[in-house]
Amino acid sequence: MDAQSLRGGRRRDCLRAAAAMAMLGPLAWRDAAAGAQAEEPLADAVRTALSASIANSAPPKPGFTRIEDRLAYLRWLGAMSDKLKPRKAERQTRIEFLETLWYESKRASLQPELVLGLVQVESGFRKYAISSAGARGYMQVMPFWARLIGDGDVSRLFHMQTNLRFGCVILRHYLEREQGDLYMALGRYNGSRGRPEYPNAVLGARKQWLLSA
Template sequence: MTAQGVAGLQRRACLLGAASCWLPGAAHAGRQIEEPLMDSVRGALSAAVANSAPPKPTFGQFNDRLVYLRWLGIMGDRLKKRKADDQMRQEFLETLWYESKRAGLEPALVLGLVQVESGFRKYAISSAGARGYMQVMPFWARTIGDGDPAKLFHMQTNLRFGCVIMRHYLDTERGDLFMALGRYNGSRGRAEYPNLVFGARKNWLMPEETAPGVQTAQR
């Protein structure tokens, strides 16, 4: 996260308690608003979602791989109540980590966003028609995809679209995460949704990221 994004986070209202984000029915489904896109932006977003590289990370240093495997283990334990099947949980976390890093987003932020948006329900559909884990609106499939909104229920496709869209909004807002999250939810400028995501994000930080004196609001 950029310094500007951190500043945007800090100058807003206090975060809601993380525990409240675990309450049943707490999902706040996305209502991204369809906005005109410049051809260059549409082309860049289309290219970003079209790359079908498999979610298998490569590491330059052995220690980096150990850090990744530790993250998988800790997050897997935390997610067990939400996703009981070991293989499905592993695949979900591997894909989310890959797509988060690919888009330059913090995995803890994306996990918090998924928690608030869909409660980790793969086939969640909002009253506005948003779909899947990251509650992607169907118009995105037409605007930057192949036009088939049914594919938004595919795990990697949904996480790919959601992360690319979130990155687009963050760039549009020049690093202001509060405003970018508002855009993602269709509630730009209002505090409720960003504060829910910020609170949920706390559930997915690594232990050392919550230690006193450690800056946790990082990309």
């Protein structure tokens, strides 16, 4: 894709996001639960690694070498689609969201059910949600991340796969900073490190998305 086409595509994305926000009005702000995630200085090596993780694009279509794994994935997709239906009524939209979330979760070595719980708490599964702190989209990504490890285009945080990729990469980064302590990593993601409310909310929401729940 040439530079002119890329700029045109980004402009269309921006216009679509603006139109959607105009239609949603004040509802776009309701119940967006992101805290004031802190902008912290990143070592050059960390910034480079995170930027590479964001930029490494691939379609959210999983590949399986074993038929058992594919069948397990299809069972997961069907079960999650049924659970998500009250929040996303249109089937194709729902399936595309779940396929992308599963792909980006696995890509970041995260449990998809954990990411579903986080999205539920952060945005209530609303693509154009904005918090009072300015965090955007499904995983309520703060705009400064677009500058730190992205291309600086904040409007792209309303793009489904871009938002899920940023959110999953950021949570993985915080998990590594907290040496695998999920409780502390979730607190850092929300900007409330050390406080129980947010981690407990996400972990509680995760239970609703487990296949046995």
